[in-house]
Amino acid sequence: MSIYRNLNSTVWNILIGTLFTRTALFMSTPFLAIFLTNQKGLSLLDTGYILSINPLINVCFGGFGGFLADKLSLKRIVEYIPIVWGTVFILFYFADSSWHFLLLSGLNGLCYSIFEPASKKILSTQTPRENRLLVFNLRYAAINLGAFVGPLLSLLFNMKMTLFPYVLLGILYILYGISTRFFFRDLPGIHVSEPQKAKYSAHAFKLLLQDHVFLLLLAGMSFSFFGYSQLNATVSQYLANTSSLTNGVQLYSTLLSANAFIVLVAQFAMLRWISNWNPFNVVLLSNLLISMSFLSFLFTATSFIVPLIFILLFSLGELLIGARFDTMVDELASESAKGLYFGCSEFVKIGTIGGPILGTLLLNQFGFQSGFSVFGLICLICIIGSGLIVLSKFKHQWNIFNT
Numbered sequence: 001m002s003i004y005r006n007l008n009s010t011v012w013n014i015l016i017g018t019l020f021t022r023t024a025l026f027m028s029t030p031f032l033a034i035f036l037t038n039q040k041g042l043s044l045l046d047t048g049y050i051l052s053i054n055p056l057i058n059v060c061f062g063g064f065g066g067f068l069a070d071k072l073s074l075k076r077i078v079e080y081i082p083i084v085w086g087t088v089f090i091l092f093y094f095a096d097s098s099w100h101f102l103l104l105s106g107l108n109g110l111c112y113s114i115f116e117p118a119s120k121k122i123l124s125t126q127t128p129r130e131n132r133l134l135v136f137n138l139r140y141a142a143i144n145l146g147a148f149v150g151p152l153l154s155l156l157f158n159m160k161m162t163l164f165p166y167v168l169l170g171i172l173y174i175l176y177g178i179s180t181r182f183f184f185r186d187l188p189g190i191h192v193s194e195p196q197k198a199k200y201s202a203h204a205f206k207l208l209l210q211d212h213v214f215l216l217l218l219a220g221m222s223f224s225f226f227g228y229s230q231l232n233a234t235v236s237q238y239l240a241n242t243s244s245l246t247n248g249v250q251l252y253s254t255l256l257s258a259n260a261f262i263v264l265v266a267q268f269a270m271l272r273w274i275s276n277w278n279p280f281n282v283v284l285l286s287n288l289l290i291s292m293s294f295l296s297f298l299f300t301a302t303s304f305i306v307p308l309i310f311i312l313l314f315s316l317g318e319l320l321i322g323a324r325f326d327t328m329v330d331e332l333a334s335e336s337a338k339g340l341y342f343g344c345s346e347f348v349k350i351g352t353i354g355g356p357i358l359g360t361l362l363l364n365q366f367g368f369q370s371g372f373s374v375f376g377l378i379c380l381i382c383i384i385g386s387g388l389i390v391l392s393k394f395k396h397q398w399n400i401f402n403t
Contacts, residue, residue, distance in 0.1 A: 026150025066343015223385025
């Protein structure tokens with residue numbers, strides 16, 4: 001318990017803010033694909049584009065957001081961006097066309113790209129090195145507690161077919177931004193001259209491009225995120241529309257809560273189990289579990305058994321990513337470039353760009369009754385990441401051997 005007492009108010013503000021904002025987030029965003037197709041009448045392909053623009057912006061601007069986290073005031077970033085972000089979420093409620101949703105989804109991704117590296121850097125710099133694995137896992141636990149409660153609240157208040165939860169989400173983000181004025185008073189700002197910024201940018205990006213271990217790791221993890229993205233896109237639409245299930249939307253909501261519940265229950269026990277593992281082996285196992293989870297859909301989903309097998313394997317794979325990936329990035333990054341590394345770690349979202357688009361294309365091609373073809377191909381694509389993670393591990397060991 002002394003470890004928890006030693007965490008300062010800045011860290012707790014981020015962790016508690018993460019809990020409340022992610023609860024509202026999971027009341028809304030997981031149901032967006034179903035809402036757009038069933039309520040707004042958008043095509044599967046348009047829905048795929050709307051879901052994919054968010055991670056596309058993450059990939060394009062993640063490095064830029066990380067650069068800002070290294071060279072601008074972290075206090076200003078975490079104070080003003082949530083207010084802008086909350087306004088974007090509120091506007092979702094008033095959107096009426098595919099272009100409106102596409103624009104707002106892109107702005108959502110831009111706010112995320114700027115805010116996320118800054119918040120992770122604060123957790124890293126405000127926490128002793130020996131406690132960082134725990135703190136990043138506390139953040140992950142807060143996210144999954146929100147993921148557990150959010151869909152249940154959506155079902156309880158019958159909000160799964162409305163965008164009103166986006167209004168609640170926006171209000172919470174605005175309130176969170178205001179709260180940072182009181183908790184981040186002692187957080188130092190960073191003021192750097194323009195020539196220094198330019199010198200830093202060129203040097204830091206050059207070193208990052210030479211970090212083959214990190215780049216191979218990102219490439220491998222992008223395939224894991226390709227698989228992860230299927231939960232909110234292909235899986236949701238498959239369960240909602242397949243004729244083999246009578247209440248697929250409710251089943252999907254249950255799976256979302258089961259996903260978060262499994263992660264919450266198993267997280268810290270799993271953390272103790274893998275604490276002495278090579279971190280590359282942890283993320284390798286995560287890729288294999290996510291890949292194998294889709295094989296459950298090769299069987300006809302006429303009962304809850306097949307989806308439950310899927311969510312069990314999927315959740316364990318997701319858990320291993322959340323337990324170790326951010327800490328791996330923190331360990332691989334130098335102290336002066338943590339923001340940049342955290343920002344560029346968003347490049348793994350390239351998998352979530354292609355994931356919803358390819359998933360919806362496969363559903364269009366094979367139909368909602370062909371789980372064998374759709375999810376068999378998704379499994380094969382996802383498992384490519386295992387090979388890249390193995391190469392990253394070997395390169396890392398080779399570098400250690402030669403130093």
